[in-house]
Amino acid sequence: MTLRLRTLRTCLVWLVYAFLYVPILVVIVYSFNDARYTTEWKGFTLKWYSALAANGPLVDAALNSLSVATLAATIATVLGTLAAICIRRYRFPGRKVLHGCIYVLTVSPDIVMGISLLIFFIAMGVQLGFWTLLAAHVTLALPFVTVTVLARLAEFDEQLIEAARDLGASEWRAFRHVLLPLAAPAVAAGWLLSFTLSMDDVLVSFFVTGPTFEVLPLRVYSMVRLGVKPDINALSAVMFTVTIVLVLLAQTLTRTRRK
Amino acid sequence: MTQRRPFRTASIAVVWLWLGLFALLPNLGLLLVTFLERGESDFVSLVFTWDNYARLADPVFVRILGESLWLAAASTLVCLLIGYPFAYAVATARRGLRPWLLLLVVIPFWTNSLIRTYALIIILKSQGLASNVLMALGLVSEPVSFMYGEFAVFTGLTYTLLPFMILPLYASIEKLDKRLLDAAKDLGASSLRAFWHVTLPLTLPGIVAGCMLVFLPSLGCFYIPEILGGAKSMLIGNFIKNQFLVARDWPLGAAASTILTVLLVLMIIGYWLSSRRVALRERKGADTGAATAGRTPDATHEDGDGMTHGAHDARGRA
Numbered sequence: 126m127t128l129r130l131r132t133l134r135t136c137l138v139w140l141v142y143a144f145l146y147v148p149i150l151v152v153i154v155y156s157f158n159d160a161r162y163t164t165e166w167k168g169f170t171l172k173w174y175s176a177l178a179a180n181g182p183l184v185d186a187a188l189n190s191l192s193v194a195t196l197a198a199t200i201a202t203v204l205g206t207l208a209a210i211c212i213r214r215y216r217f218p219g220r221k222v223l224h225g226c227i228y229v230l231t232v233s234p235d236i237v238m239g240i241s242l243l244i245f246f247i248a249m250g251v252q253l254g255f256w257t258l259l260a261a262h263v264t265l266a267l268p269f270v271t272v273t274v275l276a277r278l279a280e281f282d283e284q285l286i287e288a289a290r291d292l293g294a295s296e297w298r299a300f301r302h303v304l305l306p307l308a309a310p311a312v313a314a315g316w317l318l319s320f321t322l323s324m325d326d327v328l329v330s331f332f333v334t335g336p337t338f339e340v341l342p343l344r345v346y347s348m349v350r351l352g353v354k355p356d357i358n359a360l361s362a363v364m365f366t367v368t369i370v371l372v373l374l375a376q377t378l379t380r381t382r383r384k
Numbered sequence: 385m386t387q388r389r390p391f392r393t394a395s396i397a398v399v400w401l402w403l404g405l406f407a408l409l410p411n412l413g414l415l416l417v418t419f420l421e422r423g424e425s426d427f428v429s430l431v432f433t434w435d436n437y438a439r440l441a442d443p444v445f446v447r448i449l450g451e452s453l454w455l456a457a458a459s460t461l462v463c464l465l466i467g468y469p470f471a472y473a474v475a476t477a478r479r480g481l482r483p484w485l486l487l488l489v490v491i492p493f494w495t496n497s498l499i500r501t502y503a504l505i506i507i508l509k510s511q512g513l514a515s516n517v518l519m520a521l522g523l524v525s526e527p528v529s530f531m532y533g534e535f536a537v538f539t540g541l542t543y544t545l546l547p548f549m550i551l552p553l554y555a556s557i558e559k560l561d562k563r564l565l566d567a568a569k570d571l572g573a574s575s576l577r578a579f580w581h582v583t584l585p586l587t588l589p590g591i592v593a594g595c596m597l598v599f600l601p602s603l604g605c606f607y608i609p610e611i612l613g614g615a616k617s618m619l620i621g622n623f624i625k626n627q628f629l630v631a632r633d634w635p636l637g638a639a640a641s642t643i644l645t646v647l648l649v650l651m652i653i654g655y656w657l658s659s660r661r662v663a664l665r666e667r668k669g670a671d672t673g674a675a676t677a678g679r680t681p682d683a684t685h686e687d688g689d690g691m692t693h694g695a696h697d698a699r700g701r702a
Contacts (some may be wrong), residue, residue, distance in 0.1 A: 134473045135473075137469055138470060138474065138485070141546075142488055144466075144543070145489070145492045145543075145546065145547070146492070147513070148500065148504050148507050148543070149492075149500065151503065151506050151507065151513055152502070152503045155506065204398065204399060204402055207395040207398060207399050208403075211392075211399055214392075215395075215396065217396055219400070223399065223403070229648075232648065232651075234604040234644045236604035236606070236624060236625070236641065236644070237411075237414070237641050237645060238407075238410075240628055240637065241410035241411050241413060241414040243628065244634065244638070245409060245413050247427065260406055263406070264402070264406040264407055267403075295391070296391040297390070297391040300391060321494050325494075325495075327497075327498055327607055328605060328606070332629075342496065342498060345496070345499070346498055346607060349498060349501070349502045352505070353506055360499075361503065364496055364499055365499060368491065368494050368495045369491055372490055372494050373487075376487060
C-alpha cells in the first residue's frame with residue numbers, strides 16, 4: 126500500500142472514532158462543570174453526581190431496571206443457551222425453523238416487538254408492569270445469547286460430546302460436564318450482553334411497562350426530552366462508564382486466548 | 385429415536401414454548417389486529433376489515449412514510465460510505481491492533497442510544513460544539529443551531545447507528561480470503577477492478593446485514609426524531625407509537641408496522657441470496673483452486689506465497 130493511502134486510512138479511522146466519541150466525551154466533561162445553564166466552563170464540581178443520588182424517582186427507576194435486567198439476563202441466558210445447544214446438537218423437526226426464528230428475532234425492529242407484546246399482554250388481560258417487562262426483555266435478549274453461544278459451540282469438537290455419550294453419560298451429564306464448561310465464556314458473555322440490552326432498551330419497555338413500574342431508560346427518556354441538564358450529563362457519564370466495564374468483561378470472556 | 389432423552393426433549397420444549405408464547409403468538413396477534421376494526425370501548429372489535437390498510441393510503445401517512453424512507457435510506461447510505469472503508473481499514477490493520485480498534489466500535493454499539501442521542505444535543509444546539517467550531521474557523525459569524533429539523537434527525541440516526549453498520553461489515557471483510565485479491569492482481573486487475581469484482585461481491589452479505597441493522601431501526605426508533613427533530617418531526621416510528629399511545633387506534637398502528645415487517649422480510653431475502661451466492665463462489669473457487677494447484681506443479685512460487693497468506697489467516701482466525 127502506498128504511503129498516501131496509508132495516511133488516508135489512518136485519518137479516516139481517527140475521524141470515525143472522533144465522530145463516535147467526541148459527543149460522549151463532551152457530555153462527560155460537562156458533567157463536572159459547575160454551571161447550570163451555560164456551556165461555559167465555570168469550574169470543577171461533583172454536585173451533579175450527588176444530585177443524581179438524591180433524585181428519588183431516578184434511583185427507584187435505576188433499581189427497578191437493575192432487578193429486571195438481572196433476572197431477565199439470567200432467564201434469557203438459560204433459555205438462549207438451551208436454544209443454542211438444541212440447534213447445534215439435536216436433529217428434530219422444526220430445528221431449521223427455530224434457527225431461522227432466532228436470526229429473524231435479532232434483526233426484527235424493536236418497535237414491532239414492543240407493540241406485538243403490548244397487544245398480546247392486553248389481550249391476555251395481564252396487568253402491565255414488572256412481569257410483562259421481564260417477559261419482554263427475556264424475549265428481546267434470548268436470540269442474542271443463542272447467537273453468542275452458537276458461535277462458541279461452532280469452534281469446538283463435536284466428538285467430545287460423542288465420547289462422553291459413548292462412555293455412558295446421560296444427555297444431561299454430557300451437557301453439565303462437557304458442553305457447559307466449554308461454552309461457559311460465551312454463556313457469561315451472553316448474560317452480560319442481555320443485561321446491557323435490558324438496561325438500555327427504550328423501544329420495547331416503552332410499550333410493555335405500566336405507570337407503576339418505571340425503568341431507567343424510560344426515566345432518562347422523559348428527562349432528555351426536556352433538553353440539556355447537568356444532572357443528565359452526570360447520569361450519562363455513569364451509564365457510559367458502566368457500559369465500558371460490561372463490554373470489557375464480555376470481551377475478555379469471549380476472547381479467552383483460544384490457541 | 386427409541387431411547388428416551390429427557391434433557392433433550394425438555395430443552396426443545398422449553399425453548400419452543402417461550403418463543404411460541406412471547407414471539408410467535410404476539411406477532412400473529414399483531415397481524416390479526418391489522419384486520420380488525422377499531423373498538424369503541426375496547427381497543428379493537430372483532431370485525432374483519434381491509435380498511436386499515438386502505439387508511440394507510442392517506443396523504444398524511446404517505447408523506448410520513450416517504451420522509452421516513454428517505455431519511456432512513458440517506459443515513460443508511462452515509463453509514464455505508466463511512467463504515468465500509470473504516471471496517472476495511474480496521475480489518476486490514478496490524479493483527480495485534482485489530483481487537484483494540486474493534487473494541488472502540490463495540491463500546492458505542494452497546495452504549496445506550498438514548499444517552500448517545502442526548503450527547504448530540506450538546507454538539508448540535510445553538511452555541512454547542514459544532515457552532516463554536518464553525519465560529520472559531522470563521523465560517524459563520526454568529527452562533528448557529530443545527531437542532532430541530534431533518535438535518536439533526538439525519539445526523540442522529542447516522543451517529544447512533546454507525547456501529548451497527550461497521551460490525552457486520554468488519555466480520556465479512558475479515559473473513560474475506562485476501563489471497564483472492566492477490567490472485568486478481570496477479571492476473572493484472574487494477575485495485576479498483578479487484579475491489580469491484582472480488583471484494584464487493586464477497587462482502588455483500590455483510591453490506592446487506594449492515595444496511596438491515598441501520599435501515600430498520602432508523603425507521604422504528606421514535607426517540608431520535610422526538611429528541612433531535614422537535615415537535616414537527618414525525619417518522620413512521622412516531623406514527624406507530626402515537627397510534628398506540630395517543631390516538632388509541634391500534635389497528636392503524638399495527639397496519640403501519642407491517643410495512644417494517646415487509647421491509648425486514650425483503651432484506652432477509654436479500655441477505656440470504658447474497659450469502660448463498662458467496663457460498664457458491666467459495667465452493668467453486670476452492671474446486672478450481674485445487675484443480676489448478678494439482679495441474680501446475682511449476683507454479684510453486686505463487687502457491688507458496690498463497691500458503692503463507694493462508695497460514696497467516698488461519699492463525700488469526702483460530
